[in-house]
Amino acid sequence: MTDFSVLEKEAKRLLGLYEEKQAAMLPLLWLVQEKVGHIPPAGEIWVADQIGIGVVHVREVVSFYTMFQTRPVGRQHIQVCASLPCALKGSKQLVRQLEERLGVKAGQTSADGNITLSTVECLCACEQAPVAQVNKTYAGMLEGKELERLVAHVQRRPGDLFEPPAEDRWHVDTDGPVLSKRFGNAGGTDLKTYLTDGGYTAAGKALKMKPEEVIDLVMKSNLRGLGGAGFPTAKKWTFIPKNRTKPVFLVVNADEGEPGTFKDRYILERDPHALIEGMLIAAHAIGAHKAYVYIRGEYFRPYDRLQKAVDEAKAAGWLGKNIQKSGFDLEIILHRGAGAYICGEETALLSSLEGKKGFPKLKPPFPAVEGLFRCPTIVNNVETLACLGPILKNGPEWFAKLGVARQGGTRLFSVSGHVKRPGLYEAPVTVTLRELIESDRYGQGVRDGRKLKAVIPGGISAKVLAADEVDVGVGFDSLTAAGTMAGSAGVIVMDETTSMVAALQSASHFFADESCGQCSPCREGTGWILKMVNRVKAGGGRQGDLDVLLKTAAAMEGKTICVFADAAAWPVQSYITKFRSEFEAALKGSEEALSCRS
Numbered sequence: 001m002t003d004f005s006v007l008e009k010e011a012k013r014l015l016g017l018y019e020e021k022q023a024a025m026l027p028l029l030w031l032v033q034e035k036v037g038h039i040p041p042a043g044e045i046w047v048a049d050q051i052g053i054g055v056v057h058v059r060e061v062v063s064f065y066t067m068f069q070t071r072p073v074g075r076q077h078i079q080v081c082a083s084l085p086c087a088l089k090g091s092k093q094l095v096r097q098l099e100e101r102l103g104v105k106a107g108q109t110s111a112d113g114n115i116t117l118s119t120v121e122c123l124c125a126c127e128q129a130p131v132a133q134v135n136k137t138y139a140g141m142l143e144g145k146e147l148e149r150l151v152a153h154v155q156r157r158p159g160d161l162f163e164p165p166a167e168d169r170w171h172v173d174t175d176g177p178v179l180s181k182r183f184g185n186a187g188g189t190d191l192k193t194y195l196t197d198g199g200y201t202a203a204g205k206a207l208k209m210k211p212e213e214v215i216d217l218v219m220k221s222n223l224r225g226l227g228g229a230g231f232p233t234a235k236k237w238t239f240i241p242k243n244r245t246k247p248v249f250l251v252v253n254a255d256e257g258e259p260g261t262f263k264d265r266y267i268l269e270r271d272p273h274a275l276i277e278g279m280l281i282a283a284h285a286i287g288a289h290k291a292y293v294y295i296r297g298e299y300f301r302p303y304d305r306l307q308k309a310v311d312e313a314k315a316a317g318w319l320g321k322n323i324q325k326s327g328f329d330l331e332i333i334l335h336r337g338a339g340a341y342i343c344g345e346e347t348a349l350l351s352s353l354e355g356k357k358g359f360p361k362l363k364p365p366f367p368a369v370e371g372l373f374r375c376p377t378i379v380n381n382v383e384t385l386a387c388l389g390p391i392l393k394n395g396p397e398w399f400a401k402l403g404v405a406r407q408g409g410t411r412l413f414s415v416s417g418h419v420k421r422p423g424l425y426e427a428p429v430t431v432t433l434r435e436l437i438e439s440d441r442y443g444q445g446v447r448d449g450r451k452l453k454a455v456i457p458g459g460i461s462a463k464v465l466a467a468d469e470v471d472v473g474v475g476f477d478s479l480t481a482a483g484t485m486a487g488s489a490g491v492i493v494m495d496e497t498t499s500m501v502a503a504l505q506s507a508s509h510f511f512a513d514e515s516c517g518q519c520s521p522c523r524e525g526t527g528w529i530l531k532m533v534n535r536v537k538a539g540g541g542r543q544g545d546l547d548v549l550l551k552t553a554a555a556m557e558g559k560t561i562c563v564f565a566d567a568a569a570w571p572v573q574s575y576i577t578k579f580r581s582e583f584e585a586a587l588k589g590s591e592e593a594l595s596c597r598s
Contacts, residue, residue, distance in 0.1 A: 002036050004046040013051050013530055017333050019373045021051045025061055026338055029068055030297075038069040051355070064357040065338035066120070066515075067297045074109045074116035076162075078102075078155040079133045082507040083259040084460055085126035085416040085492055094130045094142055095119060095550040101151045121341065121510055122460075123298055126416035127170040127423050128489070131442075134162040136300035141169055172266065176426025177402060178390045178410050179383065182271040187323035188305045191312040194273040197558055200318055205324040206281045213287040218388065221396035222408030227253055227344075227381030228459065228487045230407070230476040230594075235288050237378060239368035250283045250291035251367075253349055254382050257296055257341040258459035259510060260490030264382035264410035266424055268295070268302035271386070272309035278385030280318065280330055281392060286378050289329045292356040294349050297338040304574045307334055341514040345562045346379040348516065359518045360562035361592030364433040383412060403429050407475050411486075417493035418450070419443035429475035429486075433457055433465070436474065438492055450495040454579070458487025461567035463574035484574070500579040501537050501586045504571060513569035522565035525556040529572055541587040546576055 001481040028050055030358050032043035038060055048055040080086075080095050086337055095106050095117075102115055109116040126130045128140025132150070139162060140151050146165055153162050174184035182189045182197065186485050194200070206214050219234035240248055252275070256264040264520045267275055295303050310332050313319045321329050340358045342348045347361035371377025389461040391399045395451045400408040413425045413436055427436065433455055437443045446452050457474065463484040465472075472482045479486045496505060512530040517523040532549050535541055553569035560566075576583055 002040070002042065004032070004035075004043065007031055007035060007046075011172040015050065017340060020166055020354065022053060022355035023060070023373075025051060026065075026352070029058075029062060029338070030336060033068060038072050040048070040070070054339065061355070061357060062483070065292045065297075065340050067339035072109075072113070074114050076114060077116045077118065077133075077135055078139075078150075078154065079118045079120045079123075080106075080127070081121070081123045081129070081131050081133075082506070083122035083510050084456075084503060085122070085260050086129040086131060086503070087506045088417050088492070088494060088498065089408070090143070091119075091130040094132075096148065096343060098151070102154065109139050112402060112533055113428060119260075120339075121513055122257060124256050124258075124262045124265060124296070126260055126262055126414060126492075127236060128165075129416060129422070133298060137162045140165050142523060151489050171421050171423030171425070173412075173424060176410060176412075178399070178426065179274070179386055179412055180426040182274070183266055185270060188269055188308075189271050191273060191309070191316060194271075198393065199273055199389070200277055200280075202389040203277045203318065204324060205392050206284055207246040207324065211285045211287060211321050214392075215283065217396050218285070218391060219396075221391045221399040222403060222406060223384065223387055223391065223399065224407050224476060225381055226383040226387070226489070228258070228461075228485075230486060233380065233384055234285075236368065236380075237282070238243045239366065240286050240376045240378065244376055247290070248286055248288040248374045249375055249377045250286060250288040251346075251350065251353065251372060251377055251379045252279060252291065252382060252385060253346060253379055254293050254295040254299070254302075255344045255346065255349060256299075256336050256382070256488075257344050258461065258488040258490055259507075260414060260456060260459045260492040261414055261488040262414045262416075263424060263489065265299060265302055266387050266412070267382050268299065269305050272302075272306045273313065274386040274389055275306070275382055276309055276313050276319070276332065278388035279332060281388040282380060282385055283330050283379070284328055285466045288378070288562040289331065290295060291330060291332045292353060292372070293332065293334045294343070294353055295334060295336055296343075297336050303334060303336060310334065320461075340516070341510075342516040345564065349379065350377065350561065357516070359516055360564075362561055372482075390524065404473075404475050404476055404477070411474070411489050413442075413474070413489075413491045415493070416491070416493035418447050418498070419493045420445050420447050427474070431479075433470040433472055433474060433491065436471065436491055443491075443493065446493065446495050448495075450497065452493070453496045453498050454494040454500065454503075456490070456492040456494075458485045459486075459490035460492070460510060461570060462487045462569045466578050468515060500575050501533070504575040505530075505537045508568075509573075511564070511571075515564060515568070517561035520563065521556045521559040522568065525552055525565060526550055526568050529568065533572075536586050539586075539589050543587065545587065546580065546583055550576060 014024045028047045044058045048058045104110045131140045173180040223233045224230045343352045343358040348358040352358040367377040416422045425442050440443045476486045508530045512526040515526045553572040556565040556569045
């Protein structure tokens with residue numbers, strides 16, 4: 001029987017971080033899980049008592065998030081990513097190899113309690129595909145010697161942490177003009193190094209300006225939201241009510257979960273002070289004195305690095321009260337998610353931050369008017385905020401000229417799948433998809449001399465483009481004009497060996513698994529789509545299935561509280577429309593159309 005009283009001091013500290021007690025729900029559940037190894041019924045009761053709510057409300061939260069375990073797991077928990085970028089690189093074969101080598105089936109724990117093997121949706125380490133997470137550590141490019149090293153570790157060293165693979169096995173830009181120049185330090189940029197490089201001079205400049213002057217400057221830079229929506233950043237800030245009586249909050253969306261995307265992870269790990277400086281600039285502009293960073297639960301190392309940077313900044317007077325004697329105050333709180341892709345949607349994120357299930361909220365009211373704790377709130381993405389320091393330092397004209405007419409700056413492109421050199425690339429939005437894939441500067445072409453078949457340009461939600469459609473710029477407007485979207489800039493490359501039926505099956509599984517279930521068209525539609533695609537993939541498809549899939553997808557669009565259902569519909573529409581002959585061949589039992597030879 002666990003004595004939870006030993007956790008009460010830390011529980012009191014956590015409760016004191018939030019405006020409402022229930023907002024401490026996820027931190028308290030993490031506290032219990034890290035103490036016990038899972039969350040038993042007694043742990044749920046303890047959390048309910050700390051917050052002062054019914055245990056049924058704790059139970060519904062525990063059951064909503066995939067990272068909360070209600071049963072013991074092995075001392076070595078191996079979670080293999082099953083989403084599309086990893087599926088293209090052989091994750092199914094990897095699971096079979098691990099099952100055979102470790103003597104445990106996926107979803108089970110070994111008899112000695114040492115190993116649990118699971119499959120999970122995207123870990124957002126797609127450059128390392130096929131990848132797994134071993135407890136808190138990524139194990140990437142799991143083939144050959146790296147797979148052997150993992151197997152040996154979990155069999156012989158059950159109490160030790162797995163050492164991650166050398167990061168020179170994939171490419172990371174370190175010389176970009178805006179975001180990547182400090183990515184060369186794999187251990188993360190400390191405050192001393194950041195200050196030596198001119199860090200926080202932009203924040204110091206902003207603190208001497210009026211908030212409206214900062215907003216005007218960012219407006220001139222043409223900075224757009226880089227989480228996926230592409231909405232003009234400064235314009236979003238102007239939606240905060242002028243005659244407000246409630247406090248204003250800044251919330252950072254660091255819940256990166258879009259398959260094919262891993263850009264924010266590198267900012268959090270390798271240049272965390274760039275985010276903090278951007279937060280300070282944004283908070284001053286909107287009049288916020290408290291900010292929350294909602295960071296995905298799987299990002300253990302990024303969380304630790306960012307927390308260290310927050311502590312450094314506070315000790316140096318760049319956070320806290322009367323920052324650098326400016327009269328401006330800012331407190332930053334890090335808040336860990338617990339495994340729910342839907343929490344990347346800003347209103348679902350706010351629901352989760354308030355200690356509830358991650359259900360999206362109806363708009364209006366929009367968060368800028370009534371958001372976190374029913375107060376005016378601005379939600380910005382990590383990459384967006386990291387651009388603010390360079391903009392203030394170098395001027396809005398400089399940033400605007402790096403881009404195109406309605407989109408300033410560069411972007412971080414996550415390139416994965418069937419390319420010779422997967423990795424993270426900072427590039428101007430004037431480059432084409434073809435250049436990102438084939439140029440020696442970027443992906444260096446399709447692997448093994450094979451031909452390009454298809455590309456997803458903006459994370460798994462974006463509509464797929466065929467090989468003859470990739471001579472298109474990667475900016476928001478140019479990709480919209482091409483019938484798809486820039487989204488999160490997660491570029492997933494598929495070569496000629498890819499079965500588009502198998503690819504759609506992988507995408508459909510992701511959306512069916514990640515739907516929050518609040519809206520019927522999404523909850524039922526994603527399930528129906530997956531069942532039909534599974535039937536086609538298994539060789540049991542019926543005539544008319546493709547049209548039913550298209551009608552189901554069309555019926556889901558625009559019918560739900562958030563755009564998740566739309567995102568689930570778009571792959572169905574684009575894969576079937578652009579590769580219909582392949583799906584029709586699958587209906588006839590074509591082995592080539594049904595198999596995905598990675």
